[in-house]
Amino acid sequence: MPPQTQVKSSGSRGDAVTGKPISNTQRALGKLREMIFAGDLPAGSNHLETELAAQLDMSRTPIREALLMLEGQGLLELQPRKGVRILPISxxxxxxxxxxxxxxxxxxxxxxxxxxxxxxxxxxxxxxxxxxxxxxxxxxxxxxxxxxxxxxxxxxxxxxxxxxxxxxxxxxxxxxxxxxxxxxxxxxxxxxxxxxxxxxxxxxxxxxxxxxxxxxxxxxxxxxxxxxxxxxxxxxxx
The missing domain is CATH 1.20.120.530 (GntR ligand-binding domain-like)
Structure with a gap:
């Protein structure tokens, strides 16, 4: 698996449209989506929650919550004891x-x-x-x-x-x-x-x-x- 650039978190930031603070889960969701669309998390690849948390410089809780949302959108699947698999495009x-x-x-x-x-x-x-x-x-x-x-x-x-x-x-x-x-x-x-x-x-x-x-x-x-x-x-x- 190719090395990824760590994404630093600097606490709660404002939403670009509303100006309201966004949660760590929302930030994790947005960044993970970007990484999937950009191919940084390619189709068919597997990743551990700890790995993703380290890349985004966040705790595992917002990462886990974001991954559950992305699973609901059909972009990935959570595999017990195996981490996350980015779903291929069928x-x-x-x-x-x-x-x-x-x-x-x-x-x-x-x-x-x-x-x-x-x-x-x-x-x-x-x-x-x-x-x-x-x-x-x-x-x-x-x-x-x-x-x-x-x-x-x-x-x-x-x-x-x-x-x-x-x-x-x-x-x-x-x-x-x-x-x-x-x-x-x-x-x-x-x-x-x-x-x-x-x-x-x-x-x-x-x-x-x-x-x-x-x-x-x-x-x-x-x-x-x-x-x-x-x-x-x-x-x-x-």
């Missing part, structure tokens, strides 16, 4: 996850178009699409990925169903992780930007059927691309 699992997200996000698009939101409510959604276009023009796939995350998050928010949001949030980390690994191996996501703008326009125009079906087709296409890449390069990710 093409079959990703296909199942995309099927669920497709239906829930398409429902959100439909509900957003029906809701009669004021024009100002659509500004964050439109801004995310503009940022995706700028990222593609600049060849910055990381910036595109971040803007794409915002688009899907704002879409579900506009749908106004809290239970849908909770389920999508639970699955979104696995999609982010698979996309981070496959993004450089897939075609440039210009079609994704075009699809997003069509969904946005249908929602803004109050056309729920078009919003729902356009988003469903978009997610089906994304699923085909990411599952195909995972299958072709499967040995690299397990």
């Amino acid at each position: 093409p079959g699992d990703m296909a199942d996850i995309y099927d669920v997200l497709t239906e829930l996000e398409s429902l959100s698009a439909e509900r957003a178009a029906i809701a009669g939101h004021p024009a100002s409510a659509f500004a964050p959604l439109e801004a995310s699409i503009d940022d995706m276009d700028k990222a593609i023009a600049a060849g910055n796939l990381d910036a595109w990925s971040a803007a794409d995350d915002r688009f899907h998050r704002e879409l579900v928010q506009l749908g106004g169903n809290g239970r849908v949001k909770a389920i999508v949030d639970m699955m979104s980390d696995q999609v982010r992780r698979a996309r981070a690994i496959t993004l450089a191996l897939r075609p440039l996501p210009t079609k994704s930007n075009e699809d997003h703008r069509k969904v946005f326009q249908a929602i803004k125009d109050g056309r729920p059927d078009i919003a729902r079906e356009t988003h469903r087709a978009h997610r089906h296409h994304a699923k085909e691309i990411i599952v195909d890449v995972l299958e072709k390069h499967r040995l690299r990710f397990v």
Whole structure:
């Protein structure tokens, strides 16, 4: 296992958005997620809680609590007396996850178009699409990925169903992780930007059927691309 750089903790820090202090568990959760997405904790690797606690310069209690949350999100599994195993990315699992997200996000698009939101409510959604276009023009796939995350998050928010949001949030980390690994191996996501703008326009125009079906087709296409890449390069990710 490659050596890791120790992450120093300096006590309670404020949340970047709310300014409120965050707990050691929240900090551990955020850092461990970053390490998984960055590949510092690669798929299929095993780690002891004591090892992770030392890397983050924390006690085992917040590490343990964070690991339990990450297990619930499907990113790892806790193995009795063996520590933690970072779960590999399964093409079959990703296909199942995309099927669920497709239906829930398409429902959100439909509900957003029906809701009669004021024009100002659509500004964050439109801004995310503009940022995706700028990222593609600049060849910055990381910036595109971040803007794409915002688009899907704002879409579900506009749908106004809290239970849908909770389920999508639970699955979104696995999609982010698979996309981070496959993004450089897939075609440039210009079609994704075009699809997003069509969904946005249908929602803004109050056309729920078009919003729902356009988003469903978009997610089906994304699923085909990411599952195909995972299958072709499967040995690299397990």
